[in-house]
Amino acid sequence: MEEQKGAKEAESLLEDLGFDHLPINVNQFINAISDESFPVSIEFFAFESDQFLGKAVGNENGAGIIINSNIPDSRRLNFTAAHEIGHVCMHIMQGSSQNFACGNSEMGDYFKDPLERQANGFASGLLMPRRLVKPLTDGEVNWHNIKQISDFCNTSLEAVFRRLAWLEKAPVAMVIHQNKQFKRFVPTAHFDFYIQKTILSTDQLVSCVDVNYQAYPNEYDVVDPIDWVVPKRNGILLTELYASSILLKDGFIYTLLSYDDDCLEEVEDLDNLEMEHSQHFGRK
Known part of the structure; x- marks a missing residue:
């Protein structure tokens, strides 16, 4: 995968340059890769719109990075800077x-552009190198561990989720809603079921942990798969699903x-099941 190619490149550079503790400071990293033969600079400007994130420009004589300092989330801003450094180093x-x-x-168009995917992978590997991140948690992909890595590495929850899910090769997915409405989901390679793009039910809202006032949870609830996914694929039926929801700011x-082998069942005839599921979602 292109992301993993980028992550490995970043991790190799970190090791070569002697970075051995978290957090990785992007300005220090730029100083380490910059020299007289190829100077690299980074500047922050307050652009009016946060639609522009960052830019990397250069040639054989050097490179410059510009980051929009008006990106509202400081951890997203940090990841954007690392992403642009990836373009410099890899491209x-x-x-x-x-x-x-x-x-x-x-x-x-992220998934259509291998260079953007490489730069994103580079940013993940730069800010969350495997050898420094692995000792921080027990390896489980849960909100407690994601929050811990996010705090250590100054990266967003979503970026940590992507990184930890890949490191652990876990069958997990992240679904994002705002004010009950489906926004998007973050796929991972090992999660084999399609996400339902439905609004959140009352029961789903009640199960949310408000992390503005409570600790990030380290456990999952057992839920009916049909409330979240299409629970069948390629002759496999998902009989149970594990879910863990947190309420952040701005709704x-x-x-x-997530699921494990105990949640899966092989079935031969799914025609009736498909009809039942179609009727179920049609009633919502």
Whole structure:
């Protein structure tokens, strides 16, 4: 995968340059890769819109990075800076391209652009290198561990989720709602079921932990899969699902979904099941 190629490149550079503790400071990293033969600079400007995130421009003589300081979330800003450093190290220094502008519109085509995926992977590996992140938790993909890594590494919950899910090869997914309405989901390679893009029910809202006032949970609830996913695929039926939801600011609700082998059942004829599920969602 392109993301893992980027992460490995970042981790290799960190080791070569002697970075051995968290958090990784992006300015210190830039100073470490910059020299007289190839100077690299970073500047922060307050652009009016947060639609523009960052830019990396350069040639064989050096490179410059510009970051929008008006990105409202400081941890997202930090990840954006690391992303642009990825473009410098993996693409500008290598001569594959000289100009990258990253905004919300470019991120919409993220999966179509291998260079953007490499830069995102680089940012993950730079801010959350495997050898420094693994000792922080017990390896379980839960909100308590995600929050802990987020605090140590100065990265967003979503970025940590992606990184931890890949490191642990776990069948997990993240679903994001705002004010009960479905916004998007964050897929992982090991989660095999399709996410339902439905509004949150009263029961789902009640199960949320308000982390503005409570600790981030380290456990999951057992729920009916049909409330979250299409519970069948390729002759496999998902009989149970584990869910853990947290309430953040501005009405955002992040939900982790997971399952294990005990939740799976092989079935041969799913025609009737498909009809039942279609009727179920049609009633909602």
